[in-house]
Amino acid sequence: MDDKENLPILSNSVEQVTADLHRHYNFTLGRFDSDDMNGYMMTALALTIRDRLMDRWRITKLRGSRHNVRKVMYLSLEFLLGRSLSNAILNLDMEESIRGALADFGSKLEEIESDEKDAGLGNGGLGRLAACFMDSCATLGLPVIGYGIRYEYGMFHQSFQEGRQVEQPDHWLIGGNPWEIERPGHTRRVRFYGKTEYYNNDSGRLCARWINTQDVLAVPYDMPIPGYKNDKVNTLRLWKAAATDEFNLQEFNAGDYADAVAEKNLAEQITMVLYPNDSSENGKELRLRQQYFLASASLQDVIADWVMLNGEEFNDFDQFNCFQLNDTHPTLAVAELMRLLIDDHGIGWDEAWRITTRTMAYTNHTLLPEALEKWPVRLFRELLPRLLDIVFEINARFIAEVAHRWPGDTQRQQRMSIIEEGDEQYVRMAYLAIVGSFSVNGVAALHSQLLTTGLFKDFYELWPDKFNNKTNGVTPRRWLSHCNPNLGSLLNEAIGDGWRTDLTELEKLRPLADDTEFQKRWFDVKQRNKLPLIERVKDKCRVDFSVDSLFDVQVKRIHEYKRQLLNILHVIHLYDRITRGDTEGLVPRSVLLGGKAAPGYALAKLIIKLANNVATVVNSDETVSPWLKLAFLPNYRVTSMEVICPGTDLSEQISTAGKEASGTGNMKFMMNGALTIGTYDGANIEILDAVGADNFFLFGLRVEDIPSFRMQHDANAIIAEDHDLNRVMQLLECGHFNMFEPGIFDPIIQTVRNPQDQWMVAADFRSFIDAQQDVNVAYKNRSRWVRSSILNTAASAQFSSDRTIAEYARDIWKLPL
Ligand SMILES: *Cc1c(COP(=O)(O)O)cnc(C)c1O
Secondary structure, three states: OOOOOOOOOOOOOHHHHHHHHHHHHHHHOOOOOOOOOOOHHHHHHHHHHHHHHHHHHHHHHHHHHOOOOOEEEEEOOOEEEEOOHHHHHHHHOOHHHHHHHHHHHOOOHHHHHOOOOOEEEOOOHHHHHHHHHHHHHHHOOOOEEEEEEOOOEOOOEEEEEOOEEEEEOOOOOOOOOOOOEEOHHHOEEEEEOOEEEEEEOOOOOEEEEEEOOEEEEEEEEEEEEEOOOOOOEEEEEEEEEEEOOHHHHHHHHOOOHHHHHHOHHHHHHHHOEOOOOOOOOOOOHHHHHHHHHHHHHHHHHHHHHHHHHHOOOOOOHHHHEEEEEEOOOOOHHHHHHHHHHHHHOOOOHHHHHHHHHOOEEEEOOOOOHHHOOEEEHHHHHHHOHHHHHHHHHHHHHHHHHHHHHOOOOHHHHHHHOOEEOOOOOEEEHHHHHHHHOOEEEEOOHHHHHHHHHOOOHHHHHHOHHHEEEOOOOEOHHHHHHHOOHHHHHHHHHHHOOHHHOOHHHHHHHHHHHHOHHHHHHHHHHHHHHHHHHHHHHHHHHOOOOOOOOEEEEEEOOOOHHHOHHHHHHHHHHHHHHHHOOOOOOOOOEEEEEEOOOOOOOHHHHHHHHHHHHHHHHHHOOOOOOOOEEEEEEOOOOHHHHHHHHHHOOEEEEOOOOOOOOOOOHHHHHHHOOOEEEEOOOOOHHHHHHHHOHHHOEEOOOOHHHHHHHHHHOOHHHHHHHOHHHHHHHHHHHOOOOOOOOOOOOHHHHHHHHOOOOOOOHHHHHHHHHHHHHHHHHHHHOHHHHHHHHHHHHHOHHHHEHHHHHHHHHHHHHOOOO
């Protein structure tokens, strides 16, 4: 094996890049006529860039594997990567030479980039966080390996039929994925079903083994993760399920060869599709299989490497390995590491537990009870019998510890038990994660605090030192440098280009915020950035946004707690005002919504239908359209956000207080100079803190106000007393937006009127409308608005995922920076 560490590396000259492009196009891909270039040119370019990643990748790996180096494994069921081509060009600094080379083919880089499909291997914020983290880890030069699943079908494609969401499968791998390298030599075997057998080993010790299992192979596909201009390339390893060959043989002998081969599908089902639920779990067996498949394959992978270097000596395993669990989805890793250490490597329980609990760290992403995973013990026992033994043993020892600490407090023991008792027993995955980890973190200051006083209060009392906060961030490479080159150039001219690696340099903008000449240039950039967004909305929604209007945007998964409904009620209120001729103090607005609803979430899908129906009425009324436009952009994904956030004036972050753990969309918008209208929730609070109350439109109840407010106020009374809200409800209730489909919006009307409405839509309506009126006033004063916009970007440094990852490295991972 080539052991050279010097970077040699293929030249980036236009000549060399041109030659490589030709070679890949003609020889690797076998293309000969240049009028059939579509798509293939994208692949040829990706392969040309991949060649340049390879040496850097090999050297990064070599440095991390020759001797023990402390490393971190980021375990996540989701990595919402989006496109890789433009990101690789940016991070390898190849734009100039590639543009030069493409000129030779008569191709434009933008057109080729648009041929790449998004890798949509995630639902929303949680999956995109994992992708931003991978970029920051590589850029900071940290030895962090991502482990995930290579879903054949990623997040579904969304379109609308008569305003209703239609889901279509996203076969993103069709046409090949030029970024992945299959590594069949590192295939692992994952077991399911069967039973536990006890036996005495050679030294007479009672041991367990898992027998009569049905096995599935895990084949790794590696994706390169380039750091920003630092010659580092980290690895994202995605597992694909494949059938073993053994069972075929038995069936073959029975004469059912074809049926036996067809059975392969059963095994390969495991990695077929991403579950499209964001912030809710649906308890399907296949999902549990996916979770165990990821945990087991990844742990076996790490242990195999360990054994290669250290033999069967696991004493120091925890000094060199750390697993970060992205939510509870990969939490079976706790039980699986115990199993591997005890059953396969002959380590005793106490030592195995010491190693495990010094190795695992858990990130919580939600306070919503419906999102907390629990698996029926019955299902768990059937699918993973040996793992269930281990979970029960972990729980028995844990409950003994609780009993020792709080003698006689049996209620507390029941509350804290990993096993929920009742008609049906469940395994509480969050509790297993807490008990098995040395670190538990939330993702924004408020969220982490609420965890210790609410959901995990008992655990906080037992282990206060485990709990910590790591406020989320986003990578400024994708979410500023790449997506907003116009602003990037202006920043370079104004404050130099140090901000690209050290975002705190954006602070240098502050003195320029009052500079009229600079304000003008800043405004021009925003207006220019609106043009591609206007094009997209026109193309996808057949709606014309005016560049002179205020761009008011809410894009994110559709969920009641995110309150797209409150946004729509505001639009209906504006519509009502304008049709009455009351346009005093208004500014022309273009309201953009986007986001997918989980296919089984009926109310979220109805909210999409309502938005589309309201859009039809608003946009076709000629007295209204000079003032107000509404569009729902179909198929919101990473690539659409790259066009949306640079052109946005106003970022809607309007979740019910205490429900949004952090949010990261809020950070992308702020970085690109949008002002936020938002509740006191998640990372909004930290954004407000950083930018100051003058540059943020705060509204709504705070989390501590909600319980007493609910006792004293009834939604129907609020509606009756608020003239504007009453009119909005009347428009909804008289069927103004559903003339030909009477009654379809009744479920929505009922949630707003529900005295029990936990999302507080009616309760926050007045405060929201007033804040929106403040927005109108602020936008009319261009100098004031632009000043705020500049200050938002200037204060966005702390929302770089580089800052977040530096904190993980220092506080949890103990990796030197
Ligand atoms: C950033 C991002 C999210 C998260 O948005 P929130 O507003 O924080 O919910 C979801 N989906 C995509 C495609 C994103 O880029």
